[in-house]
Amino acid sequence: MSLNSRAIAALGAVVVVGAATVGTSVAIAAGQTEHNSHRATLTVGNSSTVADPLCWNNGSPITEDLQDKCQEDATTALKNGTLPTMDVVASDQVGVGVSPNVASSGWWAFSNGGSTASGGRTSLSAYAKGPTWSGSQQANKILNASGKTLITVVEGDKNSDNPIAVWYFQLNTQDS
Incomplete structure (x- = not known):
């Protein structure tokens, strides 16, 4: 048939x-x-976690007042342990990814760890417009000495003072 x-x-x-x-x-x-088309992903080794932005103004630039509130919320979430969190060892590879529409706006990512020569801040992704993945970096290059490293992902135009969205992740350093 x-x-x-x-x-x-x-x-x-x-x-x-x-x-x-x-x-x-x-x-x-x-x-x-x-x-939800505004997401960021933190990848450690073969594992990953996906998050919605902690700071978001429905696609409009985040005003300075909202940025201040965002930083307060991030500090509180870090203290309370409510940020998306992953365990990491120094030999792991770490990378960040974003949704395609975030990539089309432009984005960058950094950690509050790294050498003192870099000011204690290490870039995971310099400003990029188009690519959705930062690539992988050796964890020992981006971790801070406290054992808790904050990863920040920002969406926005590099020439603007106000971001569109901000994500935060926490890496907890484990013994190898």
Whole structure:
């Protein structure tokens, strides 16, 4: 028995509708009513964690007042241990990724660790517009001596004073 083009088109439509229904059902079951297209990912070795921005003004630049509140919120989250966190050993590779629309705006990432020659701040990704991945770096180059390293990811135009979104992650140094 051969299928005619109408039957093939009908089967294709059923597959598309079924896939959309399953995808929507999964999002609703997870409590998500819309797709979040502003995400950053921290990768350590073969593991990763994904986060929504801690500071976000619905796609508009974050004002100076909101930036101050963002820094306070980040400090509180760091103290309370509520930032997305990953364990790391010095030999791990660490990298950061962003959603394509974040990459199209432009972004950069850095840690509060590194050599004193770099001011105690190490770049994971210099300002980039387009690429979604920072590449991997050896963890021992970006960690600070306290054992808790803060990774900051910023979306925005490098020529603007106000970012669009800011993400924070915490790396906890483990003994090898």
